[in-house]
Amino acid sequence: MTVNHLKRQINNDLNTSTNRQDLTCGIVHIGVGNFHRAHQQYYTNQLVIDPSQRAWGICGVALLPSDEPLVRALQGQEGRYSLTTCSASGKYELHHIESLKEIIWGIEDPQTVIDKIASPDTKIISLTITEGGYNMDSKDGDFKFDDPKIQSELKNRTKPQSVFGFIAAGLRQRMKAGTSGVTILSCDNLQHNGDTAKKAFSSFIQAQDSDLAVWLAENVTFPNSMVDRITPTTNAEDIIWLNKKNQIQDQAPVYCEDYVQWVIEDNFIAGRPEWEKVGVQFTDDVTAFEHMKLSLLNASHTMLSYPAFLAGYRKVDEAMENQYLYRYLSDFMNIDITPYVPAPDNTDLNQYKSTLLERFANRSVSDQVSRLCFDGISKFPVYILPNLEHMLNDGRDLKRAAFGIAAYRHYLKYKRDDNGESYDIAEPWLMQSDLAFIESEDPTQFLRFKPFHNTALHIHGSFVSLYQFYCGAIKKHGAMQVLKTIL
Known part of the structure; x- marks a missing residue:
């Protein structure tokens, strides 16, 4: 035709x-x-x-x-x-x-x-x-x-x-x-x-x-x-x-x-x-709708992307078939984020979250994990950090957030997944001046990197301890093995 x-x-x-x-x-x-x-x-x-x-x-x-x-x-x-x-x-x-x-x-x-x-x-x-x-x-x-x-x-x-x-x-x-x-x-x-x-x-x-x-x-x-x-x-x-x-x-x-x-x-x-x-x-006010969507859909995409990519997955639906990634994402939504997301009028938040997981697992769409990894510099400040600051202030469980940020550092720094496959990163706003934060052997320097420099992550002792542990563990054992210990 x-x-x-x-x-x-x-x-x-x-x-x-x-x-x-x-x-x-x-x-x-x-x-x-x-x-x-x-x-x-x-x-x-x-x-x-x-x-x-x-x-x-x-x-x-x-x-x-x-x-x-x-x-x-x-x-x-x-x-x-x-x-x-x-x-x-x-x-x-x-x-x-x-x-x-x-x-x-x-x-x-x-x-x-x-x-x-x-x-x-x-x-x-x-x-x-x-x-x-x-x-x-x-x-x-x-x-x-x-x-x-x-x-x-x-x-x-x-x-x-x-x-x-x-x-x-x-x-x-x-x-x-x-x-x-x-x-x-x-x-x-x-x-x-x-x-x-x-x-x-x-x-x-x-x-x-x-x-x-x-x-x-x-x-x-x-x-x-x-x-x-x-x-x-x-x-x-x-x-x-x-x-x-x-x-x-x-x-x-x-x-x-x-x-x-x-x-x-x-x-x-x-x-x-x-x-x-x-x-x-x-x-008259979209606040509740946008907060729900950014905090649950977009944040979950970002939290999934780097561990899944490091584990060797290139399709989102295939990653969602992994029981550990699925539970990690479910726990992130239900335990970490739900306390900070008021549901908009006429919205069943539990149904919304359930539908999100079904959408991520849609085999007909078969979205690319690499697309979710794209431009983390812009995504973390918008999707992850606002609720993470609430979690820090409230003394919440920080292990999933610390693991997710450690996985992001590993993705940018080593450019090799758990299977030894090399890859190119896609960060359009990455500048030459940013590389020192990524390449440093001190993981805490990464917490001063552009997406995080408006936060005080590096001074929160409980978060830093978890984050440093996960950085070392991912390097030694791979993202998937570390994720299993978190669950």
Whole structure:
């Protein structure tokens, strides 16, 4: 089946016109990765079938050099792609996604990106730029101005390089044209992600253009939101099997679990899609939802990732079949985290945790452990440390937390698993200056490493003793043998 056939099939399934001329881009989304294409696009794709919602198409923006292959693939298909949802029972469902009407690569065409942000049609600028993409210092919570791109943009407003420079340029163009306000909607896994986005963009813009900072304060809103859908990386082998299963030729397919959730604070200055028609939940306060999700799902993923990887597992579902890893994760959720997670209204916390374990074990999704290991520098301060500080203050059992951090150190330092297999680490925010904390033979130096330098872990004697013991034991016996002694 040709790409044109794929396009025709998509159009037939959605009963829309082939050229989608009646679909307007009311949303500019920055960071068109797999999660966005399985989550926000999934909801919006269902919604824009409604004739009253055709003003909410999405223009995707990519800003990184590494984005080029995906951009080219999507441009070749006019933004269309397939999404396959995979249930734990082995049921697969194909969705043809039509809501991504445009895709722009900022490195190639920066002015078009700025013009789309500035367009009167654009009412929402949404973001999936990863936890670390907001450029906030985990130690003091302030915006970091020392990045070379940021320094360049502060000196030259006309040549944006980062997400901050591009959005500032687009907002400045809106301000000068007298265009109405806009909402910046973070869809990243951060506690109070809208508040974080507001602080990051406000800090940058205040330093770059004080007049624009005044306009932003009056004309831009930053809702908080909670997003949830397990979405693996799609590699070359996945593209082959997805196309074979679905009998199509798609150069940019995505697959994910069938579970999906999106909770958003209803704070949109320029209007919004009626996403509630397709299952999105709007609320005045997302705090309880995001705290539950970050503390249980995201934290559990991080706690599982390094011990499982060191034990030789490369698929999450296979790791969950190991009775020791399964119990370790269950105990982490039930003993360590549950006392600090109030359930949102109408939520059964025990059922939520049980469902999480089932989702992790979903063989049809078969998520990659390496994906969970990615960017621990950004994950530990957000997912693990807030509750760990409560545990330290309350004198709770610290052995699972100490073991998890010892496993993270071992993963970064030795780059060899229990079976002797070597691997590459993926830490995009790891700097040369960080290596001394990792390479030191004194394990306590690691507790001063970037993810932990805003804590006092290194002075908590009970924690340090456990952590030092586990560092030595993992090196001597391997992660799995040490885990068995913990249980």
